[in-house]
Amino acid sequence: MPATTTDQRLLDSPGRADWLHTDPWRVMRIQAEFVEGFGTLAELGPAVSVFGSARSRPDDPDYELGVQVGHALVDAGYAVITGGGPGSMEAANKGANEAGGTSVGLGIELPFEQGLNEYVHIGINFRYFFIRKTMFVKYAEGFVVLPGGFGTLDELFEAMTLVQTRKVTRFPIVLMGKDYWEGLLAWLRGPVQARGTISEHDVDLLHLTDDVTEAVAIIQESAKARAEHAEKEAAAAGRPE
Template sequence: MRSKSKGPVTLRRDAVDEGTTDQRLLDSRGPSDWVHTDPWRVLKIQAEFVEGFGALAELGPAIGVFGSARTPRDHAFYAIGEEVGRKVADAGFAVITGGGPGAMEAANKGASQAGGVSVGLGIELPFEAGLNDYVDLGIDFRYFFARKTMFVKYAQGFIVLPGGLGTFDELFEALTLVQTRKVTSFPVVLLGVSYWQGLIDWLRDTVLAEGKINESDLSMLVLTDDVDQAVELMVRARDEDLPIPPAHRAE
């Protein structure tokens, strides 16, 4: 059955429309009726921020977990995602994901089954059907930028499982905000050495070598296969407000 979330609205079967709200906002082609409709879109955007801030204002300490929606349930990283969600919840954090399937579902499942707070920040997409079943507190967004704001405002750190373009976007958005001092520094852990090592090597051997970033930018990333280490870094950042020690930085 075809199904699509459009902000707080769920569409199914013949009611499913083509395209997304973001697409209509950003597409400059076509008729000039955008002159008349964009002011109304501002009210929709405002409403998304109000809804998000209202729902999450009393969330407490939280960790964002990113990862691929395409991770199968029988994949090793689905099990690792469950472990991440469970151990993050056991450490007293809420778990915030994008609310979709795959690695996101796994982290929400682990958190929910551990009795923690499992949060999903969904997004209107033409090929995903709403929040996964393990989200206990869910918000569906029309606009990516409103959703991203909620991640960086309410998460005190990020654990990043293997993923694709969406995961890369969320990862580098967080790093850019720290680099430019738009947000207070927080720990960012890449979980899965074999998956992420090539990215670290490229950042060091090409991007850093050509002076496009500083050594301090690269040191924002921690690369590990150890879920306990990842969670410990989140706990230390919360309890001691300490920078990540050099021994734990990406090699």
Template sequence: MTDGRKQHQRGPVILRRAQIGAGTTDQRLLDSRGSADFIHTDPWRVLRIQSEFVEGFGLLAELGAAVSVFGSARTAVDHPEYATTRRLGEALVRAGFAVITGGGPGTMEAANRGASEAGGVSVGLGIELPFEQSLNEWVDVGINFRYFFARKTMFVKYAQAFVIMPGGFGTLDEMFEALTLVQTQKVTRFPVVLFGTAYWQGLFDWLRGTVQPAGKINAADLDLLHLTDDVDDAVAHIVAAEQARSEQTRAEVAVATDTVRRNDGQ
């Protein structure tokens, strides 16, 4: 072309004639002082959501075997549940697991504390709330989320089991989401331990005595829950489930490998 201005390349895009604009992309970016309203639009929120998944995946991808522990943020440090959860965190680390919590105070702090004091990996996945709540001091690896659903994905994706200590709405929400994912086979071989028989027995009895007879769940669905008051029993149940999962995975790999070999030999 005789006139260089009749063609302009903007990244991978070629513009010619009347489509050529003034300035460059960098120039428009750096010179722009427009309205900030765009940060409150849905497209921008999508980018923030994406960034939370990227940060979470990047932080936890090499975590190894882990257990998510849930419970009330309102549990006092001098409450027996705090001491029990602290022992649970220690026992999980001794069994080879990292401990993941919501990173807050109370029961979450107790689990993180037990894991950290035992020399294990103590993870806290915090959430932005209307009231101030920072990650507890026993979190060694932590990240704060804006969105509950991104945070929930991390709890499930990077854990081999859930332990549900006594708690409120948030704890119940995590428990029933885990049960729903297992029931619908979105995740497989995922033990859910209810710790504290006196606290959880009424709920379990209602599920067995009302929900199941009404045909809303199957009898096998109740087998997804393991009630206990003993730290060693809770950890043993999780370890046994993990061993069963490993054995099944090896068996599945062996079958697949054998199938490939037989097909290659035909």
């Protein structure tokens, strides 16, 4: 395992002019990672990104939930994309694998994790978090978020921000586990909304459920609505003025 990560070296300020000689060359590595990600995933087809804790153990209910989610998404015709690590990520990849579907792992260089889990069919290891995050969104039709920690929360709130600012459109975000996520939603609807820092409808971007079938249905309904919207726009663009 490396003592430092590529992200860390990029973001650390050396306090001298070293960056002038090293950072411009990092652009080439960044470009190469984007090219690899785009090239590997371009023909993936319909997919859903699944997030969750790397610390979930195989005997945890959250792990079993991840397996069920992965299996159900494949049954519905989706590939499953995860961070490729252990815990709930491994569980979703395992479910996709057992269902005979496509299981994707987008790994990240970290000093305390080693490699992709054994259930990944298509795997990419990234050095930079921001490139990896782009791939999670670009090639997915929605997010399913299992209970998790800081990394999961980071991915969740980034997705919410992209939808709220309309950087992506009609992108469903499903939270699995009412007992885990209800407190967060209560906080958002309570003091956060009361301060006026989010609008009344922002929290409605999140769908909360314990039902795997319902989670998949939410993804499918959003995909259908997006397709219908695209057809209407295309028809409108083709009409004479």
